[in-house]
Amino acid sequence: MKCLRLLLPAISLALGPVLGAAFAAAQGVELHVLGIGQDAGYPQAGCFQAHCMPGWEGDRPRRPAVSLALIDHDARRRYLFEATPDFPAQYFKLERIAPSSSYALSGIFLTHAHIGHYAGLMFLGHEAMGASGVPVYAMPRMRRFLEENGPWSQLVEFRNIKLMPLAHEQPVVLDAITVTPVLVPHRDEYSETVGFEIAGPSRKALFIPDINKWSLWDRDLEAVVKSVDFAFVDATFFADGELPGRDMSKIPHPFVTETMERLAHLSPQERSKVWFIHMNHTNPVLWDDTVESAAVRAAGFNLAREGMVLGL
Secondary structure, eight states: OHHHHHHHHHHHHHHOHHHHHHHOOSSSEEEEEEEOBOTTOBSOTTOOSTTTHHHHTTSSOOBOBOEEEEEETTTTEEEEEOOOTTHHHHHHHHHHHSOTTTOEEEEEEOOOSSHHHHGGGGGGSTTTTOOOOEEEEEOHHHHHHHHHSTTHHHHHHTTSEEEEEOOTTOOEEETTEEEEEEEOOOOOSSSOOEEEEEEOSSOEEEEESOOSOGGGSSSOHHHHHHHOSEEEEEOSOSSTTSSTTSOGGGSOOOOHHHHHHHHTTSOHHHHTTEEEEOBOTTOGGGSTTSHHHHHHHHTTOEEOOTTOEEEO
16 A cells, blocks of 8 residues: 555656546645646636637636645645635635645745736635635745735735745745745846745655746756756747737747757656646647647647646
8 A cells, every 4th residue: 555655646647637636645745736827817808819719608618827736635734836816716626635624724825926926815805715824925025015015914914814934045844845935037026036946755846937038047947957856837928929919028938939949958857847837828738739739748848737736
């Protein structure tokens, strides 16, 4: 039985999201994908173009904004990475995975102050859940933003949330888990932006849903990928020209094509660590039946999907 439990994380990866979720052991530390979309999800508000209409009319599943759940089954603790506008449905999924009757909501980690990454905090307030003292981990500017601006300041005043400090490259130790924030370049109008290194007892994941071009980061992407077991990286846009009539150099996310080209020289094992996430509603890799999705997989990379379970 012990041997089977050790194999279950690998089984989850091999059999895919649905079977992986069914076979995942309720022991140890697991990372669950709750959302893969860009801040506004899919279909996006106000988008009534041909690519969005299947989402409104029911032919395509909706894609919630990017979020991960981290479950420590042994300590009976659960954590969220990002509080998205899709928080109600994502929290329900979390409840099905790790029910509140047995698992405490022990923290929410925020990357930055763009709407898809923190706006879901509003559901912790007295108009909704009326939560009490939920730890919210945030960098210094992010904490000040929440403390000094309504309605977020009311969450602090009413003690719905308890702000917990983060610092660049300073690990937060949570029983068998270590979470380390890492500053990344991005549009920092209201807060700094971080990614997270999430280390469990056996494996480590990287989570960078938003970043400007890789060349602007003070770390080497190739080296970082080699240092982890799973790398969830920004896939907002697939390629240049995806937004007709707009200068995409002014929205400086790394294109999926750029990331694949940069990492193409890595071994198949290293490339298989990469999971693309945070896809704009225009991005064809939101769907498995596109030429672009097939190209990503043929190149040895992966596309994150809701329901995936990875053992840490």
